Amino acid sequence: MRLYQSFFNENEHYVTPSEIIEFLYCKRFIYFMKCLGINQYEEKRYKVQKGRAMHNQKERINKDYLRKKLGVINKEISVPLISHHYRIKGKVDEVLELEDGTMAPLDYKFAEYKEKVYSTYKTQIVMYGLMIEEIYDKIVRKGYLVYCRNGYKVIEIEIDNKLKSKVQSYIQEYTDVLNGYFPNATKYKKRCTDCCYKNICIKK
Numbered sequence: 001m002r003l004y005q006s007f008f009n010e011n012e013h014y015v016t017p018s019e020i021i022e023f024l025y026c027k028r029f030i031y032f033m034k035c036l037g038i039n040q041y042e043e044k045r046y047k048v049q050k051g052r053a054m055h056n057q058k059e060r061i062n063k064d065y066l067r068k069k070l071g072v073i074n075k076e077i078s079v080p081l082i083s084h085h086y087r088i089k090g091k092v093d094e095v096l097e098l099e100d101g102t103m104a105p106l107d108y109k110f111a112e113y114k115e116k117v118y119s120t121y122k123t124q125i126v127m128y129g130l131m132i133e134e135i136y137d138k139i140v141r142k143g144y145l146v147y148c149r150n151g152y153k154v155i156e157i158e159i160d161n162k163l164k165s166k167v168q169s170y171i172q173e174y175t176d177v178l179n180g181y182f183p184n185a186t187k188y189k190k191r192c193t194d195c196c197y198k199n200i201c202i203k204k
């Protein structure tokens with residue numbers, strides 16, 4: 001990925017999918033941590049961090065399956081991605097080139113599919129899609145999640161304009177918070193119970 005390496009300035013902050021997912025858990029938490037710089041005391045607070053250690057144990061879906069079932073004509077593995085337009089970055093497990101001329105991200109999850117795709121997974125795959133569109137100058141209309149605990153079940157996610165706009169608005173809001181915008185508290189009060197900022201967080 002020459003584009004990634006040659007134009008990436010390490011001193012500029014580019015938002016990752018993990019940061020956006022943490023942000024959606026509680027926007028105000030990110031305000032305290034990233035805008036005011038008040039350190040959190042419990043690094044493993046977010047459920048999203050669970051399972052990362054297992055991440056490298058995945059096997060790959062074989063090429064025949066990808067070609068026959070998904071219409072894949074080419075793929076790249078472990079691809080670093082970036083969007084200068086949205087100021088986001090990340091690394092996706094696979095970038096697929098499809099026979100209809102579009103492209104798609106594919107990401108492995110060390111999880112079980114329970115008939116519903118978590119919104120956090122959707123947000124992450126859409127961010128990969130936005131970056132792929134910018135780097136490869138191709139349309140992304142879908143992405144794939146592979147659930148390793150279900151015999152590598154492949155689930156297709158439709159990445160339409162509505163979903164892209166929604167994720168773009170999260171990215172913008174995240175940037176606003178970094179620049180000093182004070183966001184509302186989470187509406188899920190249970191999340192505040194073990195929060196290290198609960199004593200300084202005036203909820204409304």
Ligand code: SF4
Binds near residue numbers: 184185192197198203
């Ligand atoms: S106390 Fe609740 S609303 Fe405030 S930062 Fe913590 S989780 Fe968010």
